[in-house]
Amino acid sequence: MKHRLIPILCLLLLLCSCGSEAEMTTPCETTEASEITVMTEPPAAETSVVAATDEATVGEDSEDIDTEKYFDGAVFVGDSIMEGIRQYVVRTRKVQPTLGEARFVATTVGISLADLVGDKAQPNYYRYNGKEQPIEDILSSLDGIDKVFLLLGQNDLVSVAEPSFDVITERYLRLVCNLQTLLPDAEIIIMTNPPKVASSWLPNYVENRSFDNSLIDAFVESVKEMCTDNEIRVFDMHSCLENEDGILPDGYCRDGYIHLSDEGAQTVVNALYEFAKNKGEAK
Amino acid sequence: MKKAFLAIAAVLALLLSACGEQQIELPMPTEVYAAIESGTEIDGMIDVADDFLMTNLGIGEGEYESAVYYITAIGDSCEEIIIVKAKDESGADVIYEKLEGRLEYIEKSAQNYLTEYLPMIASAELRRDGLTLSLIVSPHVEQIKAIYESYR
Numbered sequence: 001m002k003h004r005l006i007p008i009l010c011l012l013l014l015l016c017s018c019g020s021e022a023e024m025t026t027p028c029e030t031t032e033a034s035e036i037t038v039m040t041e042p043p044a045a046e047t048s049v050v051a052a053t054d055e056a057t058v059g060e061d062s063e064d065i066d067t068e069k070y071f072d073g074a075v076f077v078g079d080s081i082m083e084g085i086r087q088y089v090v091r092t093r094k095v096q097p098t099l100g101e102a103r104f105v106a107t108t109v110g111i112s113l114a115d116l117v118g119d120k121a122q123p124n125y126y127r128y129n130g131k132e133q134p135i136e137d138i139l140s141s142l143d144g145i146d147k148v149f150l151l152l153g154q155n156d157l158v159s160v161a162e163p164s165f166d167v168i169t170e171r172y173l174r175l176v177c178n179l180q181t182l183l184p185d186a187e188i189i190i191m192t193n194p195p196k197v198a199s200s201w202l203p204n205y206v207e208n209r210s211f212d213n214s215l216i217d218a219f220v221e222s223v224k225e226m227c228t229d230n231e232i233r234v235f236d237m238h239s240c241l242e243n244e245d246g247i248l249p250d251g252y253c254r255d256g257y258i259h260l261s262d263e264g265a266q267t268v269v270n271a272l273y274e275f276a277k278n279k280g281e282a283k
Numbered sequence: 284m285k286k287a288f289l290a291i292a293a294v295l296a297l298l299l300s301a302c303g304e305q306q307i308e309l310p311m312p313t314e315v316y317a318a319i320e321s322g323t324e325i326d327g328m329i330d331v332a333d334d335f336l337m338t339n340l341g342i343g344e345g346e347y348e349s350a351v352y353y354i355t356a357i358g359d360s361c362e363e364i365i366i367v368k369a370k371d372e373s374g375a376d377v378i379y380e381k382l383e384g385r386l387e388y389i390e391k392s393a394q395n396y397l398t399e400y401l402p403m404i405a406s407a408e409l410r411r412d413g414l415t416l417s418l419i420v421s422p423h424v425e426q427i428k429a430i431y432e433s434y435r
Contacts (some may be wrong), residue, residue, distance in 0.1 A: 080396045090334050091356060104338075109388070110395030127388050130341020130381050155395075205395050259396070262357055 070276035071100035073144045077135060078151030081194060081259060082106035088265035099269060105138055112155035113171035136182055145183055149235065151191040157219055158206045165222040172223065176232055190227055192220045192238040195248040196258040203257055213247055240271035308413040309434050312351045312366035322430050323423040328353040340381045342367065346374060361389055361400040365418040375414050382409055382418040389420060
């Protein structure tokens with residue numbers, strides 16, 4: 001009896017696999033054109049991007065090529081604020097060149113300097129190319145790096161009730177030294193942290209409930225001082241984002257706290273082009 | 284003899300149902316996304332597959348047949364619609380794992396950032412339809428699921 005079943009089962013298996021092939025090819029055969037469109041913009045999305053950037057002055061003068069090239073070998077490393085800038089840049093690149101071929105290593109997991117210099121027992125890592133890995137491994141895997149922009153420290157400031165600037169700036173310096181050793185030919189540039197909006201509201205995840213603009217201002221000064229002492233170039237993002245009252249305008253913020261909106265990110269990108277034009281001389 | 288026929292019938296039913304599962308194959312990701320766009324109120328998303336598939340998921344161009352990776356065109360949020368058609372079954376396994384990793388990362392991120400999106404992330408849909416793998420993090424997830432079901 002068993003012998004009779006075997007050929008029947010084989011026949012059934014063959015029939016099923018044939019049916020499966022026929023089913024699979026039919027819907028796919030009609031999709032060659034759509035494969036091409038994957039490389040282009042869906043009209044609605046394109047319109048939105050133009051709307052998001054049509055006030056932009058990104059690289060619009062005669063120094064376009066130079067300023068774009070300035071960023072070709074740049075890597076921007078940062079926290080969730082950098083992630084907002086990254087998303088803005090990736091989208092804007094769909095309609096115009098933006099920051100050359102600069103690459104971004106950013107995360108929204110609340111990464112801190114403490115994570116990056118080994119001061120935490122269970123550190124957060126960047127997730128890059130689909131896997132969590134130390135920043136040193138990520139940067140080692142990237143070719144042609146000539147500049148590393150760092151935007152960090154925010155999560156060190158907010159994750160404890162009473163942060164010590166000395167501890168945080170010492171971590172920053174350690175990270176810069178580690179990266180400089182790893183990439184001796186690259187310039188390390190520190191971006192100062194942005195101000196927050198005027199509102200005193202803080203998200204629940206902020207441990208430091210006294211986090212405000214006076215603390216940020218003092219921290220930024222502390223970072224600048226550390227940079228001056230150690231001849232580290234600074235891109236003063238804080239200054240380019242603050243208004244005359246020293247706060248982040250609401251229009252530059254996406255969450256009523258500190259994370260940048262597209263308008264805020266655009267302001268940073270424009271200031272980076274100015275920085276590039278001056279070859280980073282405006283400290 | 285009667286038992287033998289019953290056994291054959293049972294095996295036949297099993298095989299047919301298994302084949303039925305395998306036969307479902309979706310159109311190319313661009314078409315699926317077009318159906319989503321026209322069948323929901325979704326708007327203002329932009330395809331960043333050329334950058335984010337590799338940097339966020341580690342999926343290189345050679346690893347898939349076709350893919351889309353849509354994020355919101357303005358501002359940042361956790362909204363993402365990733366649809367990848369793998370080249371074969373083993374490739375689909377790998378891509379599915381990477382999408383799982385992406386969802387875990389989004390969940391972890393939202394603890395410290397964009398916390399307002401936690402409910403949307405909790406209802407995210409990770410699915411496998413033949414060789415097509417999808418991760419849907421969207422306020423329209425239920426409507427999108429219905430669109431996927433319409434292909435069955």
